[in-house]
Amino acid sequence: MNLEELVGRFQRKDKAAFEQLYNMYAENICGVINAIVQNSALSEEICQDVFVKIWNKAASYNSSKGRFFTWILNIARNAAIDELRSKSHKNQKLNLSTTYFVGILENPRDEEDNGINIERIGKFINKLKQKCIELIDLIYFKGYTQKEVSETLNIPLGTVKTRNRSCISQLRENMKNT
Amino acid sequence: MDTKSYIESGILELYVSGQLSEKENQEVAKYANKYPEIKEEIIEIEKAILGLSAALAQKNVPAFDTIKNRLDEKPNSRVIPMESKRKSWTSYTGWAASALLTIGLAYLYNQNQALNSEVQIAENELRQMEFQIAEANNSLEKSKQLLFVLRDKNMATIPLGGQNVSPDSYARAYWNKEKQQLFIDAQGLPEPPDGMAYQVWSLTLDPLTPTSVGLLEDFIDDDNKVFAFTNPNESQAFGITLEPAGGSEFPTLEQLYVLGTVSS
Numbered sequence: 001m002n003l004e005e006l007v008g009r010f011q012r013k014d015k016a017a018f019e020q021l022y023n024m025y026a027e028n029i030c031g032v033i034n035a036i037v038q039n040s041a042l043s044e045e046i047c048q049d050v051f052v053k054i055w056n057k058a059a060s061y062n063s064s065k066g067r068f069f070t071w072i073l074n075i076a077r078n079a080a081i082d083e084l085r086s087k088s089h090k091n092q093k094l095n096l097s098t099t100y101f102v103g104i105l106e107n108p109r110d111e112e113d114n115g116i117n118i119e120r121i122g123k124f125i126n127k128l129k130q131k132c133i134e135l136i137d138l139i140y141f142k143g144y145t146q147k148e149v150s151e152t153l154n155i156p157l158g159t160v161k162t163r164n165r166s167c168i169s170q171l172r173e174n175m176k177n178t
Numbered sequence: 179m180d181t182k183s184y185i186e187s188g189i190l191e192l193y194v195s196g197q198l199s200e201k202e203n204q205e206v207a208k209y210a211n212k213y214p215e216i217k218e219e220i221i222e223i224e225k226a227i228l229g230l231s232a233a234l235a236q237k238n239v240p241a242f243d244t245i246k247n248r249l250d251e252k253p254n255s256r257v258i259p260m261e262s263k264r265k266s267w268t269s270y271t272g273w274a275a276s277a278l279l280t281i282g283l284a285y286l287y288n289q290n291q292a293l294n295s296e297v298q299i300a301e302n303e304l305r306q307m308e309f310q311i312a313e314a315n316n317s318l319e320k321s322k323q324l325l326f327v328l329r330d331k332n333m334a335t336i337p338l339g340g341q342n343v344s345p346d347s348y349a350r351a352y353w354n355k356e357k358q359q360l361f362i363d364a365q366g367l368p369e370p371p372d373g374m375a376y377q378v379w380s381l382t383l384d385p386l387t388p389t390s391v392g393l394l395e396d397f398i399d400d401d402n403k404v405f406a407f408t409n410p411n412e413s414q415a416f417g418i419t420l421e422p423a424g425g426s427e428f429p430t431l432e433q434l435y436v437l438g439t440v441s442s
Binding site: 015018019022023025026027028029030031032034035040043044047048051052055063064065066067069070071073074124125136139140141143145146161162164165168171172175 | 186189191196197198200201203206207220223227230232244245248
């Protein structure tokens, strides 16, 4: 069964289809959330909530919202960012704008806390420039617009799109070699 | 259509990230259906993001079973049975008013709690800042006193130059012979290793007789690296050596860091 059919059945509230989609994307969605909140227990909790939300919003998905993954990615990062901004974490060390997901790697003390497999991620990003890591983090995980990215990273608005392409190309190259 | 330059423009990467408007999304979806190379490119970009995000997941991703039983909960659609018995509108308004009052009170109570905790935080910050100001004032006062003392007209300045052990080191002695005050500015000395300390010596040259003036105590923690001593000696030179913590009776001359003579 192809993805379109699976998504269609999921939208008609077919639990078996949803389970398949869950198995396809749970790791990715939990990963995005973990990249944002950088806390294993918290991200697991949010990840479960996000999939329940996806199920409840099934009817609202259509192709004008982009790829199915893009749609659930959007739900996931909104939930994770909301959680970070919510009162309960106001006083914790979480800080959205300054921690990129590689912060996890640079600070090995947190390793147990976020439970990320450092070796695995290292292979993807070891050849990526810091600029690319920041760019990918902001665009894909934090959901920044091109304008926000240009202001945050201090690069011209017109280059965001092309630089993002070249960063993703590098990422693809790295993945090919692993 | 030039699909190659369309792909190169970077729009597909933004499509996968969810940055495009609904209209643009529909346009990309239309092209993807029409041109297989565009669809393939989108899938490849998505794969890269899927790979990266999966690698960022915590080690144990929850199993589907953990959410399965939550799927049947209907969000925001609980049905509340209506009572068929009719009551006069006054009793409803009474209940409504009391409910509103309760909600209002609860709201105010919460607000009050929140404000109280904010006040608490602000007070703590204020205390910390007052403490910092007091500290800064204190340190300023000390610096002023030091400057006043060093400017005394009877204060002689003796530069101490680096010796064989450490040619880059330097220090300065300020000596007020009448008041028997001696200050050592030791900013140009390296941090002493663990278990060692610098010791200051007053020297008379003919014959060479060293007299200990004292240790540069807590060298690493001292901020301005200026140390005060009392020096009743008829000094002709000053030297600083590195000694075992606690100091020595006689200077270890192989560990002589800086030395300078008093010009007569």
